Amino acid sequence: QPNLKKKRKNTFCFFNFIGHGKRPEPSIKCAILSGATRVPGVAHDHRSDARLRIDPKVLVFVETTYSRLGREISELLVYNRIKYKVEVSGKSLPVLTNLDKGKYGVIVFENLYKYLQMDKWNRELLDKYCREYSVGIVGFIPPSEETLVGAELHGFPLFVHTNLRLQDASLNAASPILRLTRAGETAWGPLPGEDWTVFTPNHSTYEPLSWATRRQEDLQNSNYREPHQPLITVIQDHGLFDGIQRVIFGSGLNFWMHKLLFLDSLSYLSHGQLSISLKRYILVDIDDIFVGERGTRLKKDDVEALIETQERIQQLVPGFKFNLGFSGKYFHHGNAEENLGDDMLLENVGSFMWFSHMWNHQQPHLYDNLTQLELDMALNKQFAKVLPRQTCGLFTHTIMMRDYPGGPTKLDEIIQGGELFQTIVYNPINIFMTHMSNYGNDRLAQYTFESVIKFLQCWTNLRLKTAPPLQLGERYFQLYPQEVDPVWGNPCNDLRHQRIWSRNKTCEQLPRFLVIGPQKTGTTALYMFLSMHPDISSNFPSPDTFEEIQFFNGKNYYRGLDWYMNFFPVPKNGTAKYLFEKSATYFDGDLVPRRASALLPQAKLVTILISPAKRAYSWYQHTRAHRDPVALNYSFHQVITASDTAPKPLRELRNRCLNPGKYAQHLERWLTYYVPNQLHIIDGDQLRSDPVETMNDLQRFLKIQPAFNYSQHLRYDPKKGFFCQVINGDHTKCLGRSKGRQYPPMEERSYKLLQIRRKT
Numbered sequence: 144q145p146n147l148k149k150k151r152k153n154t155f156c157f158f159n160f161i162g163h164g165k166r167p168e169p170s171i172k173c174a175i176l177s178g179a180t181r182v183p184g185v186a187h188d189h190r191s192d193a194r195l196r197i198d199p200k201v202l203v204f205v206e207t208t209y210s211r212l213g214r215e216i217s218e219l220l221v222y223n224r225i226k227y228k229v230e231v232s233g234k235s236l237p238v239l240t241n242l243d244k245g246k247y248g249v250i251v252f253e254n255l256y257k258y259l260q261m262d263k264w265n266r267e268l269l270d271k272y273c274r275e276y277s278v279g280i281v282g283f284i285p286p287s288e289e290t291l292v293g294a295e296l297h298g299f300p301l302f303v304h305t306n307l308r309l310q311d312a313s314l315n316a317a318s319p320i321l322r323l324t325r326a327g328e329t330a331w332g333p334l335p336g337e338d339w340t341v342f343t344p345n346h347s348t349y350e351p352l353s354w355a356t357r358r359q360e361d362l363q364n365s366n367y368r369e370p371h372q373p374l375i376t377v378i379q380d381h382g383l384f385d386g387i388q389r390v391i392f393g394s395g396l397n398f399w400m401h402k403l404l405f406l407d408s409l410s411y412l413s414h415g416q417l418s419i420s421l422k423r424y425i426l427v428d429i430d431d432i433f434v435g436e437r438g439t440r441l442k443k444d445d446v447e448a449l450i451e452t453q454e455r456i457q458q459l460v461p462g463f464k465f466n467l468g469f470s471g472k473y474f475h476h477g478n479a480e481e482n483l484g485d486d487m488l489l490e491n492v493g494s495f496m497w498f499s500h501m502w503n504h505q506q507p508h509l510y511d512n513l514t515q516l517e518l519d520m521a522l523n524k525q526f527a528k529v530l531p532r533q534t535c536g537l538f539t540h541t542i543m544m545r546d547y548p549g550g551p552t553k554l555d556e557i558i559q560g561g562e563l564f565q566t567i568v569y570n571p572i573n574i575f576m577t578h579m580s581n582y583g584n585d586r587l588a589q590y591t592f593e594s595v596i597k598f599l600q601c602w603t604n605l606r607l608k609t610a611p612p613l614q615l616g617e618r619y620f621q622l623y624p625q626e627v628d629p630v631w632g633n634p635c636n637d638l639r640h641q642r643i644w645s646r647n648k649t650c651e652q653l654p655r656f657l658v659i660g661p662q663k664t665g666t667t668a669l670y671m672f673l674s675m676h677p678d679i680s681s682n683f684p685s686p687d688t689f690e691e692i693q694f695f696n697g698k699n700y701y702r703g704l705d706w707y708m709n710f711f712p713v714p715k716n717g718t719a720k721y722l723f724e725k726s727a728t729y730f731d732g733d734l735v736p737r738r739a740s741a742l743l744p745q746a747k748l749v750t751i752l753i754s755p756a757k758r759a760y761s762w763y764q765h766t767r768a769h770r771d772p773v774a775l776n777y778s779f780h781q782v783i784t785a786s787d788t789a790p791k792p793l794r795e796l797r798n799r800c801l802n803p804g805k806y807a808q809h810l811e812r813w814l815t816y817y818v819p820n821q822l823h824i825i826d827g828d829q830l831r832s833d834p835v836e837t838m839n840d841l842q843r844f845l846k847i848q849p850a851f852n853y854s855q856h857l858r859y860d861p862k863k864g865f866f867c868q869v870i871n872g873d874h875t876k877c878l879g880r881s882k883g884r885q886y887p888p889m890e891e892r893s894y895k896l897l898q899i900r901r902k903t
């Protein structure tokens with residue numbers, strides 16, 4: 144354990160900003176960087192040789208859908224691209240296995256007590272799963288109203304003391320959990336929050352992961368004989384007590400170090416399945432070179448400082464070079480001193496990387512004349528490939544320390560464990576956007592990057608590197624091949640996007656609900672019933688796919704947002720209709736939920752389900768009616784029993800019959816992008832036998848008022864054998880011959896086979 148008492152005597156203040164009022168100097172003091180007592184960090188490899196049968200996914204039990212820590216946990220997982228599923232504690236357990244595989248590699252409890260107080264049956268089931276699949280548990284102790292001293296954690300030889308205020312956090316360098324996080328330093332100063340829990344173990348299964356001490360000002364009333372005694376704030380359970388490994392946090396994720404330890408715990412407990420890479424690329428763009436206003440531009444000594452900072456960063460990030468974006472037109476547009484700065488930049492061309500900005504620094508969407516834009520763009524070929532850049536908290540006008548939004552301490556916070564530090568921790572490739580003016584004046588950018596890089600070296604085992612933009616581009620898309628594909632978001636969700644989009648566009652020209660299918664469940668009938676509603680309107684028909692647009696699946700998606708929106712009427716003031724779109728192939732399209740939620744996150748979803756066996760048979764009959772040779776040559780039974788070695792066209796027909804019917808699988812995918820109350824499931828048999836009631840339910844779900852009285856507009860047509868639209872008083876208009884076909888009943892053996900398959 145660290146001897147904190149001794150260390151405090153020669154305390155250096157970690158969170159101390161040196162030089163307020165003057166030009167700031169990077170203030171990160173760190174033992175390993177000063178070279179004094181270099182304790183090499185050990186990045187443990189958590190991968191195991193054991194043949195694991197778990198998916199790299201986290202199951203998170205939250206208190207409620209809105210609880211704060213639960214949201215923070217989800218956010219952290221999203222930032223790190225770790226797959227997860229959220230469940231509300233106290234309800235029944237989700238299915239944990241899929242055939243012979245565990246569906247989750249780690250279980251997280253936002254509130255550990257929910258795990259400890261779980262009903263016996265579920266607790267046994269969960270523990271059994273953890274033991275059988277070598278899955279560990281992470282738990283957070285929530286703040287409690289009463290102060291417990293030496294209270295036993297229900298059923299474990301572990302005692303807690305709650306409601307403490309702490310300071311000076313340090314890590315157990317011997318802990319096998321440390322991978323991303325580097326031990327050896329102390330984060331001096333108060334830890335956020337006043338309700339920390341600390342642990343006292345009474346079993347060899349426990350090993351501390353981090354410590355802190357009580358706050359100086361609280362020690363007078365304390366019973367602790369040793370005032371600077373380190374108290375365990377995060378503890379590891381090696382599983383020697385009951386066969387399950389755990390990591391327990393004495394506080395939430397507010398403290399930056401806990402975010403790192405949480406990621407390390409996921410990596411450790413999943414046996415490396417959820418390890419994030421330790422390689423980090425950093426590139427810093429300096430935009431607007433030569434563009435800054437007179438009086439805010441770089442002078443000669445600023446350029447010198449820039450070069451010196453770059454050299455110091457190179458010690459920590461080999462090969463690091465600032466990437467300068469210039470607009471040539473503004474060269475020498477400063478005062479005499481600043482023009483010398485411009486000259487010096489050019490004298491040192493080779494020290495930096497360069498990219499060309501728009502020649503005259505005008506944003507492309509502001510050009511009225513396309514030819515002129517093309518001509519100007521031709522000067523900027525290099526600029527064509529642009530990667531998403533992260534913000535580093537420095538903007539064009541962030542030039543003086545005293546004016547930093549939130550004050551200088553805020554800037555230090557983002558560097559020392561805060562947003563900027565976390566951005567680099569969570570993103571393998573970081574391209575930051577800064578501006579020339581950030582490097583003159585108070586030189587905030589030099590300060591910021593040197594400090595954050597030092598802080599990273601101090602507290603993490605990340606390996607920092609750099610590379611030119613195009614190489615980073617290639618690496619980025621190698622790492623995230625799914626991002627090569629565009630995902631259209633809603634431009635109106637961000638004012639800046641809306642501004643550069645188009646002046647005469649409105650985001651009201653998008654559907655408010657989607658009928659997602661699947662095919663053959665009655666989607667056309669539903670479409671017709673909805674279209675009868677005076678307040679609801681669907682899209683204009685497509686020349687290729689008729690009433691369906693089929694945008695979110697298939698090739699149409701690449702035609703872009705404008706193409707999609709042109710299918711919808713521009714809503715007129717006051718008479719806006721409830722727009723919807725029906726494409727029955729959306730239901731089972733792999734990419735559809737992700738794409739749909741990116742554009743229409745608030746949309747409601749409507750699906751119709753019938754027996755998957757009947758659905759499969761209806762599809763088979765549909766393909767026969769279209770004279771599909773496979774369907775004509777093979778019986779339904781032959782199709783659904785075709786093996787994986789059968790001819791391709793037969794396998795394809797089998798898949799089209801069976802796959803959309805895997806309802807649970809497809810709905811689960813939709814529900815990773817939409818919350819359950821956005822989804823309405825229609826019973827397809829009810830739609831057929833009692834469409835009036837079905838439509839009433841749907842209107843209630845869509846909250847459409849006044850409700851349309853379908854009983855006056857739908858009537859059973861004995862000739863068609865289905866409900867049809869009433870027109871001209873006593874006539875009916877039914878769907879065409881292709882909907883509600885006449886065909887022989889399904890063979891008993893096929894039906895039975897599909898029923899058995901559904902159950903297994």
Ligand SMILES: Nc1ncnc2c1ncn2[C@@H]1O[C@H](COP(=O)(O)OS(=O)(=O)O)[C@@H](OP(=O)(O)O)[C@H]1O
Binds near residue numbers: 865
């Ligand atoms: N009112 C009404 N009129 C006609 N048909 C009705 C109606 N309600 C439900 N159904 C059932 O809808 C089935 C066709 O489903 P879809 O429209 O989803 O098919 S498609 O995917 O668009 O091809 C169709 O399947 P088949 O009977 O196999 O033709 C019908 O059973």
